[in-house]
Amino acid sequence: MAVSFCLAFAVTETGPEAAAGDYAKDHPPPHFHVQMNDGREAWVAINPIEIIHGRVVAREIAEVLAWAKERQAWLTQTFEELQQ
Numbered sequence: 001m002a003v004s005f006c007l008a009f010a011v012t013e014t015g016p017e018a019a020a021g022d023y024a025k026d027h028p029p030p031h032f033h034v035q036m037n038d039g040r041e042a043w044v045a046i047n048p049i050e051i052i053h054g055r056v057v058a059r060e061i062a063e064v065l066a067w068a069k070e071r072q073a074w075l076t077q078t079f080e081e082l083q084q
Contacts, residue, residue: 030075031044031052032068034054040055041056044064046068046072046076
């Protein structure tokens with residue numbers, strides 16, 4: 001699982017089907033984006049971890065959702081840092 005950061009978009013997780021990350025200066029609520037390889041996107045709230053927008057169902061990104069639950073505090077901190 002690769003982790004990389006850039007100024008506009010911080011990729012926090014990648015897998016065979018999707019990449020997850022945060023945009024700098026993004027709107028509330030605290031969330032991250034999941035970009036599917038087929039072009040679909042989901043926004044996932046950080047607290048609680050749940051899909052709040054997009055055409056992706058939870059079973060398609062179950063691994064990302066599990067990953068996010070394990071790193072919820074870190075995702076919150078990263079979102080807040082990217083808003084500064």
